[in-house]
Amino acid sequence: MPNNVLLVTPASPLAPQSGAQQRTALLHAALQAQGEVDVLLLEPTPGASRLISPEPGIHAHALWHQRPFGISKFQPDPVLNHVLKANGIDLEKYQIIVSRYLNPISKLLIPPGVRTVVDLDDWDYHYASDTLASRLKSTYAARLAQKQLKRFDAFFFVSSRDQAHHPELRSVILPNIPFNPPAQPFPQTDSATLLFVGSLWYAPNREGIDRFLQRSWPAIKATLPQARLLLAGAAPPAMRQAWECHPGVSAPGYVDDLGDAYRNVAFTIAPIHSGGGSNIKILESLAHGRVCVTTPRCADAFKSGLGNAGLGIAQDDADFSKRCIDWLNDIDSRRNEAEKGQALIERHYTHDLFVDRVVQLVQP
Numbered sequence: 294m295p296n297n298v299l300l301v302t303p304a305s306p307l308a309p310q311s312g313a314q315q316r317t318a319l320l321h322a323a324l325q326a327q328g329e330v331d332v333l334l335l336e337p338t339p340g341a342s343r344l345i346s347p348e349p350g351i352h353a354h355a356l357w358h359q360r361p362f363g364i365s366k367f368q369p370d371p372v373l374n375h376v377l378k379a380n381g382i383d384l385e386k387y388q389i390i391v392s393r394y395l396n397p398i399s400k401l402l403i404p405p406g407v408r409t410v411v412d413l414d415d416w417d418y419h420y421a422s423d424t425l426a427s428r429l430k431s432t433y434a435a436r437l438a439q440k441q442l443k444r445f446d447a448f449f450f451v452s453s454r455d456q457a458h459h460p461e462l463r464s465v466i467l468p469n470i471p472f473n474p475p476a477q478p479f480p481q482t483d484s485a486t487l488l489f490v491g492s493l494w495y496a497p498n499r500e501g502i503d504r505f506l507q508r509s510w511p512a513i514k515a516t517l518p519q520a521r522l523l524l525a526g527a528a529p530p531a532m533r534q535a536w537e538c539h540p541g542v543s544a545p546g547y548v549d550d551l552g553d554a555y556r557n558v559a560f561t562i563a564p565i566h567s568g569g570g571s572n573i574k575i576l577e578s579l580a581h582g583r584v585c586v587t588t589p590r591c592a593d594a595f596k597s598g599l600g601n602a603g604l605g606i607a608q609d610d611a612d613f614s615k616r617c618i619d620w621l622n623d624i625d626s627r628r629n630e631a632e633k634g635q636a637l638i639e640r641h642y643t644h645d646l647f648v649d650r651v652v653q654l655v656q657p
Contacts, residue, residue, distance in 0.1 A: 297386060298330045298655075299352075301401070302393035305334060307350050310547070311492045311527075312573040315472040316414060317393050319644075323651040324391065333382070335397040342373040344380055353382050357400045363434075367399040367441045374402045389655060399441055409445040410654055412467065415568070416455045447654050452594040467650045468598065469573040470642045471580035478582025478635050479556045481628045485621055486521040488558040488583070490551060490574050493528035493544070497568030501588075505564040506539050508610035509617070514540055516618050522562075525554050555581035560620055560627055563587040564613060576642055579603045579634035584627050586616045598641035603634020 300306075304313040306321035324330045331352035337359035347354035357373045377384070384390065384401065389408040392398030398411055416438075442448070442462060449467035450456035456466055491498040502524060513520050524536060524544040533544035548554055555561075561578040563585055575595065578585045586605040595604075605620060607613035620627050 297388050298324050298328055299333055299384070299387040299390045300324060300330055300393070301333045301335050301390060301397045303334065303336045303397055304393060305348070305351065306332065307348065309472065312469070313393075313414075315573065316412075316469060319470065319472065319647055320391070320393065320412065320467075320651065323648045324655070326648065327652060327655075331387075335400065337396075342370050342376060344376055353377070353380070367396065367437065369402045370400045371402075373400055377401075391655065395438055395441055398445065403444075408447075408657075410447045410449065411445050412449040413455065414449070414451050414469075416450065449650070449654065453597045454593055463654075465650050465654045467647065467654075468642055469576060470644060470647050471577050471638065472573070474577070474580035474638075475552060475582075478580065478631065480582065481624050481631065482557065482559065483624060484557055484559045485517060485519045486523055486558045487617060487621075488523050488525065488554055488561045488578075489563070490548075490554070490561065490577065491526045491563075491572075493524060493526040493532065495568075497565050498526070499528070499532070501564040501566055502536065504566065504610070505562065505613065506536065506542070509564070509613040510539060510542075512611070512614035513617050513621075516614075517621055520617075520621060523554060523558065525551065551577075552581070555583055558583065559624075560617075561585045562613075562617065563591050564607075565591050575604070576638060579631065579638050582631050582635060584620065584630045584634065586613060586620065588613075599634060599637050602637050603630050605630075 300321055302317050304317045306318040309315040309318040321330065334351055334354040336356055338356040339359060342358045343356055345354050345356060355373060355377060357370045384407060385404040387407055389410065390398060390403065391410045393412050394415060395411055395413060398409060403409060448462050448464040450464055451467065451469060453466055456464055489502060493499055493502065510522065521541045525548040527547045528544065533546060536542050536544045560583050563572050563575050565572055566588055572591050575585050575587060575591060584603045584605065586607060589606055592604050592606045605616040607616050
């Protein structure tokens, strides 16, 4: 493992709350275990490219100028690179630069001889709408991103689904893993509460919840009036208030102790139809002993590791309602599926495996 590593990321690894921050923290820790690592926080801004004061533990915090309509999205930012060098941040001193996502590292002018590894966590991103304009937008964004891949040396993919599209690249699968799972999964409960965990300001999560409340939740409430839904995750107050207008729905925002939330619910939902990467919320749910009703898009990312264990895969909105109703009425089925899923988590989604995959690709 090289001694001098630069981790470039828009998500700080020091206060991991969201799934993106947790993956960054895991990657940072895996790199730190092998050598010296500097962290460059690199975020977009509509203003000028510049440095701002970093928090303790962060080597530097820079902002790059984001032009409207995605213009020059992946082109290096000469002003940013000048500012970095003028402030003593010399990219030539690093043996390797590891980047969370493709966009941040694309803004840098990589010196010759410095190796690069890009974490394509959000690869194969799809927009929610199935209109022609949305499909064209997804296709254009994918082609633009794919053109950048030849600029870098190696890649982390989050799932075999994403990796399979690029056999020509040097890459390994670096799966998302539960960040802080309990020592033992929680026992099943006769609760009638469903749980969603995630950053609710994130468009795929927000759109998924909107669709679930409009198309699936009414049928669940009509069949089981005692059913409740807890939406745990940061979101603007107005958005949370709108969701709480639906009967039986609570949206408290960020929850300090997710363990209590998982312990007191029947199961979780992940009604996500868009976005990219894999949804860590599914693995977290199984690690806590809670099965998850989700969509084919989410489940497909875990096919090689989980199969269908612990998952209720809903083919449409009506099927989503039915699967939730069935599991609310059948604690034994939930228990059996939870045990299957949790056993596979312990086999395929471990911290040791995560570190091994990082070392495997970052080594010279």
